[in-house]
Amino acid sequence: MKLYADRAPTAVRQVVTDVLVVVWVYLWIRVAIWIHDVVEKLAVPGQKLQDAGSGIAGNLADAGGKVGRVPVVGDDLTRPFAGAADAARSLAEAGRQQQELVGKLALILPLIALAAPLALVLFLWLPLRLRWIRRAAVARSVRDLPAGRDLLALRALASRPLGELARMGPDIAQSWRAGDAAAVDALAELELRRLGLRGSRR
Template sequence: MKLYADRLPTAIRQLLTDILAVLWVYLWIRVALWIQDIVEKLAVPGQKLESAGTGIAGNLAEAGSKVGRVPVVGDDLTKPFTGAADAARSIAEAGRDQQQFVDQLALILPLVAIAVPMALIVFLWLPLRLRWMRRAGVAAAVRDDPAGRDLLALRALASQPLSVLTRLGPDIAQSWRAGDPEAVDTLAELELRSLGLRRRRPSPDAPAGALPRG
């Protein structure tokens, strides 16, 4: 597998695209963390509510316990304290519920914020990048082998636009079928150039300037 092209313009473009992809992911991770921090601050009122309710309930329960020691009327005097303590516990429970809700939001909202940007990377940029790496890796492995160059020529005939192929001559396909070394080399060079690759060593059979530039 090949990471970058041999030709400088293509390699620079790939490198810049990779850097932008990494920065894009980093930026949205930072945005997701920022959203999480903002949402988590919403839990502070719930924490205070829980703390206050728990403290008040404890104090009322303690007071009711002391009042309950009064002979004869102790049970009657305890009821208001017990009811108030239960109300305070309800307030504390509401504070806990609010914190749980905020915790869920702090998990869901960052995931939603990062889902679409990450989908663009995973389903658009990454498949194209991996596809080029596989194709370029195979082409680089066979580019100096005669049979490999024939395969590259076949690939060029199958994938290159007709407008590009016709510039090589009206009989380029027929010349390739006939095994013309010049036609094979020209088509192979066309495929390599489309991938941003170079030949490792010049072929003595291919005349200079066989591949038109444009």
């Protein structure tokens, strides 16, 4: 499997593009981590609220227990403490729920931030890169075979701009149809050059 072209301009372009893609992905991963850390900080108030609510509820419950031991009026005195303790537990629960929500956001928001950049890499850059690798492998395997060079010449005739083909001569297609070896070789070299590959070793 050949990852990079033989010819310097194409190979340099491929290497630079690959490096830029790696840097692009790395930067977006860093952005996602930063978003995660920032969102996680939003959980601190919820944690403090939960701790404070739990502490107050515990203290009120203890105080209510002690007041409840007062003879005759103990039960009546306990009710306000029990109600306040329940309210404090509600605050603690609200703090816990806020932390859960922040935890979910800390997972979802970084994934959303990464989705578009990674989609560009997976659905644009990677298919183009794999297609070049596949075409280069086929071209290298057939470039030294007469039939393979004929296929490369046909590919050049079918895909290269008309102006580029016209510069090779007004009857280049006729020469290829006639089996002119020089025309076939010139067209095959044109296709190999487009892929950034060296010519035949013949």
